[in-house]
């Protein structure tokens with residue numbers, strides 16, 4: 001036996017904590033699997049690639065614990081062609097990933113907090129690139145709101161590098177939720193904590209269909225806080241500003257990057273797209289809470305009023321599973337409800353209307369992306385429904401879904417796809433049946449965790465009748481780490 005093999009040095013081990021255990025455990029496998037097993041038939045129109053990002057820690061945490069959203073970016077790609085499916089998974093080669101791979105251990109401490117990093121990580125970009133797979137101007141990006149986009153090769157998933165849109169991106173950060181305008185082809189995006197650390201400044205960007213930032217404006221929020229998502233209608237941009245506060249003094253003391261402070265108001269900023277930030281209007285909510293994700297924003301003229309509707313999931317609590325409540329009042333997350341906030345842009349009123357779009361709690365909202373910025377009839381999201389099966393054990397990012405839901409607002413009808421015992425679907429992504437198919441005529445793609453089998457499936461549902469069950473189940477021979485947001489890119493755009 002070699003001298004090295006008899007060493008008493010402790011081997012690499014992840015701590016025995018919820019985020020490193022069982023179905024949540026790091027996967028860390030970079031795989032190529034060709035011709036996955038398929039139950040049913042993949043519709044031939046689904047010719048392209050589904051990409052999505054996950055947070056899959058490469059190494060045990062430097063500080064002995066961590067939060068789910070701080071894992072290293074692993075991108076999953078499932079290529080569909082003529083009824084066949086191939087899988088590719090690759091880590092994003094961020095500067096953080098490369099430095100830690102070279103050191104064979106974690107060098108970065110808590111989420112976005114350089115004061116907790118190993119001294120050898122000083123000056124190295126902490127981007128994890130783990131949140132959203134984003135396709136625009138024929139480029140694929142892995143987005144993380146703390147950093148600039150990471151550009152990936154869409155065919156190989158090889159990392160090309162950090163991207164600043166040919167030098168036109170001012171901020172060190174960039175949202176994981178840009179919105180593509182289906183009429184102009186532009187991407188509307190934003191950045192908060194723009195220097196890469198605490199700041200009240202929020203930048204708004206317009207990215208042309210050929211990938212240049214053609215408009216860049218800055219406004220100041222009432223306090224420095226998380227701004228995860230936003231909403232864009234044909235004529236307005238809207239932000240919900242909520243007190244998931246970033247306090248730099250606390251960060252410097254090694255405390256979490258954010259904390260929930262319900263003593264501060266939740267506010268809404270509405271910015272006309274034409275006039276820009278000089279015409280910004282602020283509204284103070286009569287209640288405190290946090291927008292989790294948005295469905296859409298749209299406008300209508302009714303009874304002489306110019307109404308702007310913001311459709312989003314909203315919860316009265318902060319994101320307590322990731323960041324603490326500084327006042328100690330909120331010990332568990334409250335479920336998000338789908339709310340429609342309505343503003344009359346023709347009036348000078350400082351109030352707005354609030355109503356529930358439907359009563360089912362949920363998250364990971366989706367509409368037909370061709371209908372963003374105008375009224376949508378169909379709403380898709382992840383949820384649980386004990387009429388079909390029991391709730392699953394709490395995961396490290398909250399309760400796992402057991403169902404995908406579809407709400408048809410015209411019919412006022414809620415439909416469910418139940419994924420089966422011990423199965424957890426993730427974000428549903430809508431793909432239209434054809435370019436000019438009516439709204440909602442297409443498929444939903446969702447990764448489903450088969451928790452007892454330690455595997456993942458890609459489930460394809462007919463979006464017009466999800467309650468009938470999958471048209472195809474694509475079976476992975478391994479688990480794909482639970483993740484966040486995906487996208488679909490048709491083969492014609494990939495050059496296959």
Ligand SMILES: [Fe+2]
Pocket residue numbers: 176177228293484485
């Ligand atoms: Fe998100």
